[in-house]
Amino acid sequence: MTYDGKANSVALMIARLRALQWRAKIRAIALRPVVRGNEPVQIVFCAFLGAAVGVVIDLVHEAVLFLHRICFDLPAGSFLSTGIGIPPWRIVIMPVLGGLLLGLFRHLTQRRLAHDIVDPIEANALLGGRMSLRDSVRLAWTTVISNGSGASLGMEAGYTQLGAGIFSAIGQFFRLRRTDLRVFVTAGAGAAIAAAFNAPLAGAFYGFELVLGGYTIRALAPVSVACVCATLVARSLNHTAALFTVPDTSSLLPLSYYLFAAMGIVAAGIGILTMRCVTWTETALRASHVPSWLRPAIGGLAVTVIALAFPQVLGSGHGAVQFHFDRQLPWLMVAAFLLAKILASAVSIGSGFRGGLFSSSLLLGAVFGAVFVELAALAVPAVAAERSAFMLAGMGAVAASIIGAPMTMVFLTLEATGDFMMSVGVFLAVVIASTITRLTFGYSFATWRFHQRGLTIRGAQDVGWIAELTVGRLMRSDPLTVPDNTPLQALRKQFPPGSTKWLFAVDRTGSYVGRIDVAEAHNADIDDAMPSLVAGDLAEAPHQFLVPGDNVRLALQRFEETQSETLPVLLSASKRMPVGYLTEAYSLKRYTQELERIRASETGSDLGQLSPR
Numbered sequence: 001m002t003y004d005g006k007a008n009s010v011a012l013m014i015a016r017l018r019a020l021q022w023r024a025k026i027r028a029i030a031l032r033p034v035v036r037g038n039e040p041v042q043i044v045f046c047a048f049l050g051a052a053v054g055v056v057i058d059l060v061h062e063a064v065l066f067l068h069r070i071c072f073d074l075p076a077g078s079f080l081s082t083g084i085g086i087p088p089w090r091i092v093i094m095p096v097l098g099g100l101l102l103g104l105f106r107h108l109t110q111r112r113l114a115h116d117i118v119d120p121i122e123a124n125a126l127l128g129g130r131m132s133l134r135d136s137v138r139l140a141w142t143t144v145i146s147n148g149s150g151a152s153l154g155m156e157a158g159y160t161q162l163g164a165g166i167f168s169a170i171g172q173f174f175r176l177r178r179t180d181l182r183v184f185v186t187a188g189a190g191a192a193i194a195a196a197f198n199a200p201l202a203g204a205f206y207g208f209e210l211v212l213g214g215y216t217i218r219a220l221a222p223v224s225v226a227c228v229c230a231t232l233v234a235r236s237l238n239h240t241a242a243l244f245t246v247p248d249t250s251s252l253l254p255l256s257y258y259l260f261a262a263m264g265i266v267a268a269g270i271g272i273l274t275m276r277c278v279t280w281t282e283t284a285l286r287a288s289h290v291p292s293w294l295r296p297a298i299g300g301l302a303v304t305v306i307a308l309a310f311p312q313v314l315g316s317g318h319g320a321v322q323f324h325f326d327r328q329l330p331w332l333m334v335a336a337f338l339l340a341k342i343l344a345s346a347v348s349i350g351s352g353f354r355g356g357l358f359s360s361s362l363l364l365g366a367v368f369g370a371v372f373v374e375l376a377a378l379a380v381p382a383v384a385a386e387r388s389a390f391m392l393a394g395m396g397a398v399a400a401s402i403i404g405a406p407m408t409m410v411f412l413t414l415e416a417t418g419d420f421m422m423s424v425g426v427f428l429a430v431v432i433a434s435t436i437t438r439l440t441f442g443y444s445f446a447t448w449r450f451h452q453r454g455l456t457i458r459g460a461q462d463v464g465w466i467a468e469l470t471v472g473r474l475m476r477s478d479p480l481t482v483p484d485n486t487p488l489q490a491l492r493k494q495f496p497p498g499s500t501k502w503l504f505a506v507d508r509t510g511s512y513v514g515r516i517d518v519a520e521a522h523n524a525d526i527d528d529a530m531p532s533l534v535a536g537d538l539a540e541a542p543h544q545f546l547v548p549g550d551n552v553r554l555a556l557q558r559f560e561e562t563q564s565e566t567l568p569v570l571l572s573a574s575k576r577m578p579v580g581y582l583t584e585a586y587s588l589k590r591y592t593q594e595l596e597r598i599r600a601s602e603t604g605s606d607l608g609q610l611s612p613r
Contacts, residue, residue, distance in 0.1 A: 042180060043221050049170060050191040050226030053163040054233030057195040060140065060162070061238070064155060067148030068315070071098075079319025080150065081363070083311030091150070091307050091314070098149020099300030102142055102353065107293035109138070119157070120164035120189045120211045121446050129168055129181030136165025139354060146296075146353040147316060152303055152344035153355025154316035156196065160356075163192030164211070167226075179218070186212040187223045191230035193358075193408075198235060202412035203227040209405040210446065246325060246388050246417050252425060256386055259376055260393045260425045263369065264432025267394060270368055271401025271433065272441045274342050274357070275448050281350025292352070299351020306344045310337050313344035316355075317363030321395075324366055325388060331374035338367045357445050361399040369394025389422055396426040397433035404444020406434040471555050472548030474590055475569045475580035481506050484513050484536030488521065491535050497522050504568050504578045505539040511576040512568060514539025545570045546582060552591045559584040 068080045071094045073087055080086070117135045118127060143158030167188030171181040186207040194203025204227045208215045212223075285295050307313050312320040324334070345360045369391035377384035396409035403409075409430050414423040437444075482491060484505040495503060495518055503516040516538045526533065544562045546555055546569045558567065569580040 039218075039221075042176075042184075043225055045170065046167075046184070046187045046222040046226040047229045049167055050187065050229035051233045053166060053188060053191040053226070054195040054230035055237070056162055056166070057159050057192055057230070058234050058237040060144065060155065060158065061196070064144055064147050067144070071148060072150065072314075079322075080315035081312050081317045081321075082319035082323050083307075083314065086311055086314075088308065091311065092304055095150045095300035095303045095307070095314075096297050097300070098145055098151065099296030099298070099351070099353065100294075101149070102145050103293035103296045105142065105145070106352070117161075119446075120160055120185050122450065123164070123168065124182045124185055124211055124213070128178035129176075129183075129185040130172060131165050131168035131185065133165045133169040136161045142354040146348070146355050149300065150303065150307070150314040151300070151348040151353040151355060152306075152313045152315070152317075152341065152360060153348050153353055154357065154359030156193065156356035156358035157354060158356075159192040159196050160189040160211075163188035163190075163195075163230075167191075182212065183219045183222055186219060187226035190223050191226040194227035195230040195234035197412060198231060199412050199415040200224070200227040200231040201415055202408050203231070205408045205411055206405055209408055210403070210444075245322065246392065252386060252389055252421060253380075253382055255380060256383060256389065257425055257428060259372075259383065259390070260429040261432055263372055263390070263393055264397050264429040265436060266372070267365065267368065267397030267429065267433040268401045268436035268440070270338075270342070270364060270398050271361070271437055274346060274361070274364065274402055275441070275443070275445050277342060277346030278350045278445075279448075281346050285351060296352040299347050299353060302347045302351070303344050306340050306347075310340040310344075312337060313341050316359035317341070318359060320363050321366050324363075324370055325391065328370075328387065331371050334367050334374075335371045338364060338371060341367070357402050358399070361402040362395050364402075365395035365398030366391045367394075368398055389425060392417065392422060393426050393429040397429035400430040400434040401437040402445050404434065404437075404446065406430045469552040469590065469594055470548060471546045471550045471552070471569055471582055472580075474552065474555075474587060475546075475548070475582045477580040479504050479568060479578045479581045481578055482516070482535050483508070484534065484539060486535040488526075488530050488533040488535070488538070491516075492522060492530075495521070502566050502581070503535070504581070505535050506578065507536075512542065512545065512570055512578050514542040515544075515566070515568060516540075545576075547572055548579065552587055552594075555582060555587050556584070556591060559587065 068074050069076065072080055072090050073085075074080060075085070078084070117139045118131055119139075120131070123129055123131045139161045140158035143153075143155055143161075146153060147155050147158075164185045165188070167184040168181065171184035176184060189211045190203040190205075190207030192203070193206045194200045197203070204224050207223050207227070208219070212219055281299075285298070290298060303313065312323065341360065341364055345357060345364075348355065349357070370387065372394060373383055373387050373390035376390075383390070392413050396413050400406040400409045406427075410423055410427045413426045414420070417423070441448075480495075480500055480502070481504045482494075484507050486494075491503075497519065500518055503518060503521075505513045505516055507513050513536055516535060517540075521538055541562065541564070544558075544564060544567060546558060546567050548569060548571075550558070555567075559565075564584070566581055566583050568578050569582055571577045571579050
């Protein structure tokens with residue numbers, strides 16, 4: 001074949017491929033109305049996407065294990081957090097190198113990608129489920145660097161970001177309604193946890209408790225199907241039967257349940273201390289004025305110092321959990337390791353490594369349970385035989401305190417052990433720990449991080465519609481304005497009684513100087529002074545106003561504070577030109593309508609036609 005013939009063949013092949021791509025796009029676009037308004041079709045999509053997430057999570061997991069083998073010279077099948085057989089020189093070098101690589105990567109990309117990455121909880125709370133898949137991949141990549149270099153964190157943040165990002169991207173492509181897109185994000189995050197921990201029930205309730213902010217019948221099928229499919233695919237790929245193997249816990253003393261309750265109290269303190277330590281680390285590094293790109297390397301150096309004494313602080317902690325189930329060490333040594341792990345995890349996150357505290361909190365809880373049962377056995381020797389049960393209860397309680405998902409931890413224990421009575425004991429410790437944390441600290445780790453960033457998010461409940469329901473959308477844009485130097489007699493003639501209730505006075509530059517009650521302008525008590533009065537003399541409350549960007553909740557709060565029925569809307573606080581006005585009655589009506597619509601949609605009512613597009 002001649003050169004021209006080959007070129008023509010290549011060009012024809014490229015043209016055919018482009019034609020196939022366009023046909024696929026056209027078919028997908030044609031499917032949008034079908035997917036957007038059809039719940040069974042969405043459930044089927046969640047099944048296929050859940051399976052895809054299972055594949056992605058397994059690939060990322062294998063990539064992290066590969067990095068551990070390369071960076072720390074681990075034999076195949078072993079975990080970094082067991083701390084066994086790791087050459088000390090690798091412990092000295094790898095966390096620092098990983099921190100330096102992470103810092104440089106973020107420094108090089110921060111100018112081009114300066115915005116914060118939106119995680120699933122924030123997306124569902126503020127953005128109606130809208131996430132960036134590109135940002136999700138970027139966060140997962142930095143999480144792989146962090147965990148692969150030995151940072152004392154888990155991969156859960158990367159897993160859930162990828163799962164939710166994939167589901168959100170598909171949902172946005174099909175232009176799903178706000179409520180449906182939030183369910184898709186929930187299904188993606190839940191599927192990622194289910195695949196990572198081989199626990200579909202725990203994955204589903206992780207989604208309900210943390211990512212959706214509640215359980216709804218409408219979300220049950222898509223979230224559950226995604227979690228089951230992700231788990232089945234992950235099992236078929238990595239052939240794991242359980243997250244960890246737990247010795248028999250079938251027999252428990254009645255006294256043990258009282259001890260589980262006591263564990264819940266202490267576990268709440270451990271969880272709060274861990275979250276506080278993260279903030280203390282960040283504050284200390286900011287106060288040191290160390291460049292932000294160098295902070296992960298400093299954090300890596302601190303992790304190195306801790307790991308030289310306690311190698312098990314490296315990594316997420318999966319291997320260390322099994323290690324402590326299999327071996328019983330002196331309680332003083334285990335207690336020292338507990339403090340070391342808290343410090344290493346806090347330093348890792350506080351210095352800028354990416355990752356989650358899910359796995360770390362499981363390890364913290366397991367070793368806390370091991371210490372607790374050893375001390376309890378000094379008074380009640382019989383409980384020493386229930387060491388595994390106390391470790392499971394501690395695991396669930398500390399994780400519930402930090403992560404803020406109590407039922408997730410109960411189901412994770414149930415799926416790991418298959419022991420219902422053990423799960424009852426875990427449930428008791430979990431409820432007490434999560435309740436104390438909520439009442440005293442008020443945050444889970446995710447919402448505490450939002451609080452530190454200035455976001456007033458207490459959970460994934462959808463409050464984004466409030467931000468979208470702004471004064472600019474609700475106001476009337478025909479305010480009646482008068483110059484402040486208008487004589488009162490002329491004002492009375494122009495605006496007779498009953499013509500309008502409020503006027504808005506402006507100065508020569510058009511800036512707002514106050515509102516005028518038309519009824520007061522026609523008050524007979526001021527007839528004698530009328531020749532000397534102008535509109536500006538009757539203007540009141542110049543500092544009581546709204547701006548277009550205020551949301552409806554802030555507007556209602558302003559009405560209550562000022563005891564006003566009507567407020568002017570100014571262009572901005574600095575540019576005080578009136579652009580409209582808003583009444584309290586209309587604001588309250590629209591707020592109530594939206595609130596009822598949201599509540600109805602969350603209970604499964606078919607109000608899709610009223611959903612914001």
